[in-house]
Amino acid sequence: MVEVVNVVASGSLGVELDLEAIAGDLDDIVDYDSDKYPGAYFRFGDSAPLITLYRTGKYIVTGASSEEEAHTARGEFLNILTDHGILPSAEDEWFRVQNYVCMSEVGEKLNLSALAIGLGLEVTEYEPEQFPGLVFRPSEHDCVLLVFGSGKVIITGATSIRAADEAFDSLRKHVADLFS
DNA sequence: TAACTAGCTTCTTATATAACAATGCATG
DNA sequence: CATGCATTGTTATATAAGAAGCTAGTTA
Numbered sequence: 001m002v003e004v005v006n007v008v009a010s011g012s013l014g015v016e017l018d019l020e021a022i023a024g025d026l027d028d029i030v031d032y033d034s035d036k037y038p039g040a041y042f043r044f045g046d047s048a049p050l051i052t053l054y055r056t057g058k059y060i061v062t063g064a065s066s067e068e069e070a071h072t073a074r075g076e077f078l079n080i081l082t083d084h085g086i087l088p089s090a091e092d093e094w095f096r097v098q099n100y101v102c103m104s105e106v107g108e109k110l111n112l113s114a115l116a117i118g119l120g121l122e123v124t125e126y127e128p129e130q131f132p133g134l135v136f137r138p139s140e141h142d143c144v145l146l147v148f149g150s151g152k153v154i155i156t157g158a159t160s161i162r163a164a165d166e167a168f169d170s171l172r173k174h175v176a177d178l179f180s
Numbered sequence: 181t182a183a184c185t186a187g188c189t190t191c192t193t194a195t196a197t198a199a200c201a202a203t204g205c206a207t208g
Numbered sequence: 209c210a211t212g213c214a215t216t217g218t219t220a221t222a223t224a225a226g227a228a229g230c231t232a233g234t235t236a
Contacts, residue, residue, distance in 0.1 A: 006193035099225035
């Protein structure tokens with residue numbers, strides 16, 4: 001099993017927006033500086049996900065620890081926009097999770113040099129002087145795994161929890177075959 | 181010279197290393 | 209009171225994805 005630690009999702013309001021006016025109106029929750037970055041940041045609380053809104057009406061949600069939390073943040077975001085008359089209604093827009101960042105562990109300490117050879121040098125990168133984790137890009141899974149000597153594993157780039165689960169499972173099987 | 185492409189910026193999150201800064205405490 | 213060592217804290221390293229906008233480089 002993998003634990004979701006971060007969810008990145010995106011959607012579109014379908015309308016062009018005046019971010020300067022919105023930032024002025026929602027001064028307490030919106031942070032916008034076009035010289036620094038073209039997106040306007042919406043923060044709903046300290047540990048809540050961050051929503052970045054763009055001129056085009058497209059937006060991204062980052063920092064949610066579940067898909068539900070991402071949806072909740074999006075709902076709050078849409079409500080505030082409709083309440084302030086920025087949006088006529090919150091319908092007819094798409095919203096999709098683009099990236100799941102997950103964490104898990106294999107339950108034993110790992111020799112990463114041996115693991116790199118075992119998994120195959122063409123699908124792994126391990127340069128401990130540059131970064132302590134081994135980068136594993138399994139050819140049969142569409143995500144990337146960072147494997148550490150402690151046995152902890154980060155799975156990122158997955159578009160579903162199932163994909164992350166499957167990728168971690170295959171890593172675990174490789175580890176079991178190699179070190180037993 | 182114009183159009184296009186590629187790469188970088190911002191942000192989030194776990195993970196683990198080294199290198200560095202800054203501070204605390206003890207000993208001479 | 210000054211120096212040395214230890215601890216704590218911050219930053220960098222690397223990963224993925226979305227977004228818009230800027231710059232740099234290439235090509236027609």
